[in-house]
Amino acid sequence: MSADPPPRFISPHAEGEFYWTSGADGVLRLQRCGDCRRYIHPPGPVCPYCHSRALSPEPVAGTGTIATFTINRKEWIPGFEPPYVFALVEIDEDPTIRLGTNIVGCEVDDVEIGMRVEVEFEANGEWHVPLFHPLPVERSEE
Ligand SMILES: [Zn+2]
Numbered sequence: 001m002s003a004d005p006p007p008r009f010i011s012p013h014a015e016g017e018f019y020w021t022s023g024a025d026g027v028l029r030l031q032r033c034g035d036c037r038r039y040i041h042p043p044g045p046v047c048p049y050c051h052s053r054a055l056s057p058e059p060v061a062g063t064g065t066i067a068t069f070t071i072n073r074k075e076w077i078p079g080f081e082p083p084y085v086f087a088l089v090e091i092d093e094d095p096t097i098r099l100g101t102n103i104v105g106c107e108v109d110d111v112e113i114g115m116r117v118e119v120e121f122e123a124n125g126e127w128h129v130p131l132f133h134p135l136p137v138e139r140s141e142e
Pocket of ligand 1: 033034035036037038047048049050051052
């Protein structure tokens with residue numbers, strides 16, 4: 001494993017390393033409880049719902065909805081050019097799961113709460129950082 005953290009590293013810790021690496025095959029994975037089947041994020045050693053330790057990463061669709069976001073216009077991280085969007089994305093499998101991530105692939109001023117997004121991965125050595133880009137707007141049935 002590379003010792004260099006990726007520039008977008010957000011909240012790494014031991015149990016969650018898979019979250020930052022398993023996207024090498026283009027699939028987002030979240031920790032899931034083998035007993036109560038709930039998703040858990042950030043990952044931990046024990047299920048917060050049923051206290052099971054039968055936890056493992058499982059693939060999810062990689063689609064979700066922006067719950068909230070902020071536009072960062074200052075260079076807090078050297079080499080990471082502003083402006084960029086930090087967002088919390090609710091995953092489709094469980095909207096109580098909110099992933100802290102960056103929104104890419106559009107102008108920062110076009111990002112909206114409720115926007116539908118899809119995962120992509122920014123490779124940095126062995127790390128594959130999950131980022132999200134907007135999905136095409138679906139025609140509603142209004
Ligand atoms: Zn559980």
